[in-house]
Amino acid sequence: xxxxxxxxxxxxxxxxxxxxxxxxxxxxxxxxxxxxxxxxxxxxxxxxxxxxxxxxxxxxxxxxxxxxxxxxxxxxxxxxxxxxxxxxxxxxxxxxxxxxxxxxxxxxxxx
Amino acid sequence: xxxxxxxxxxxxxxxxxxxxxxxxxxxxxxxxxxxxxxxxxxxxxxxxxxxxxxxxxxxxxxxxxxxxxxxxxxxxxxxxxxxxxxxxxxxxxxxxxxxxxxxxxxxxxxxxxxxxx
Numbered sequence: 001x002x003x004x005x006x007x008x009x010x011x012x013x014x015x016x017x018x019x020x021x022x023x024x025x026x027x028x029x030x031x032x033x034x035x036x037x038x039x040x041x042x043x044x045x046x047x048x049x050x051x052x053x054x055x056x057x058x059x060x061x062x063x064x065x066x067x068x069x070x071x072x073x074x075x076x077x078x079x080x081x082x083x084x085x086x087x088x089x090x091x092x093x094x095x096x097x098x099x100x101x102x103x104x105x106x107x108x109x110x111x
Numbered sequence: 112x113x114x115x116x117x118x119x120x121x122x123x124x125x126x127x128x129x130x131x132x133x134x135x136x137x138x139x140x141x142x143x144x145x146x147x148x149x150x151x152x153x154x155x156x157x158x159x160x161x162x163x164x165x166x167x168x169x170x171x172x173x174x175x176x177x178x179x180x181x182x183x184x185x186x187x188x189x190x191x192x193x194x195x196x197x198x199x200x201x202x203x204x205x206x207x208x209x210x211x212x213x214x215x216x217x218x219x220x221x222x223x224x225x226x227x228x
Binding site: 004031033035041042043044045048050087089091097098099100101102103104 | 115142144151152153154155156159161166167169202204206215216217218219220221222
C-alpha cells in the first residue's frame with residue numbers, strides 16, 4: 001500500500017517561516033508534489049520535486065530526499081492568506097498518473 | 112473563465128438513487144482525473160483518462176461507479192444506487208502532456224459536493 005505522513009496542524013505567526021514535513025512509504029516513487037487548499041476551495045499546485053534537492057518558487061520552497069523518503073514544504077514571510085491546508089502527494093511511477101495524497105496539514109497563521 | 116469547471120456544485124440525493132456529475136477540463140488538456148475527498152482527508156484517486164481512453168481505475172471505483180470521456184473533452188462520473196458512504200466532494204482535475212514533455216501540475220475544479228440522505 002501507499003502511505004504519506006504529515007502533521008495534522010501547524011500554527012505560526014505572520015512574517016515567520018514554517019516547515020511542513022512529509023514522509024512517504026510507497027511501492028514506487030516518481031515525484032513529490034505539494035498542493036494548497038483553502039477551505040471550500042479546490043487544491044492548487046505549489047511545487048514538484050523529482051530529484052533530490054531544493055526547488056524555490058517565490059516565498060515557497062520544497063525539498064526532497066529520495067534516500068530518506070522525505071520531503072518538506074517551506075513557507076517564508078507568512079501571510080494571513082497562507083492559512084490553508086497543505087497536501088503532499090506522490091506519483092508512484094511513470095506508468096501511473098494518479099497522485100496519492102497525504103491527509104494534509106492545516107496551517108493557521110496568526111497575526 | 113478558462114479553468115476546470117464542474118456541474119453541479121452541490122447534489123443532495125436519497126439513498127438508492129443514481130447521480131451523474133460533469134467535468135469540463137481546460138480545453139487543451141488531454142488528461143483528466145477524478146478524485147474523491149472527504150472532510151479532513153486528502154483527495155483519493157478514482158480514475159484517469161488520456162483523451163477518451165480510461166487508463167487507470169482505483170479499487171475505490173466499485174461497480175456502482177462509471178466514468179466516461181466520450182470525445183476526449185468533458186467527462187461524466189455516474190454513481191448508481193448511491194449509499195450514504197458515497198457522501199463526499201468529487202473533484203475533477205486535468206493536465207497536459209506531449210510526447211516530448213510531461214507537465215506535473217494537475218489543475219483542479221471546484222468539485223461537486225454529494226450528500227446522500
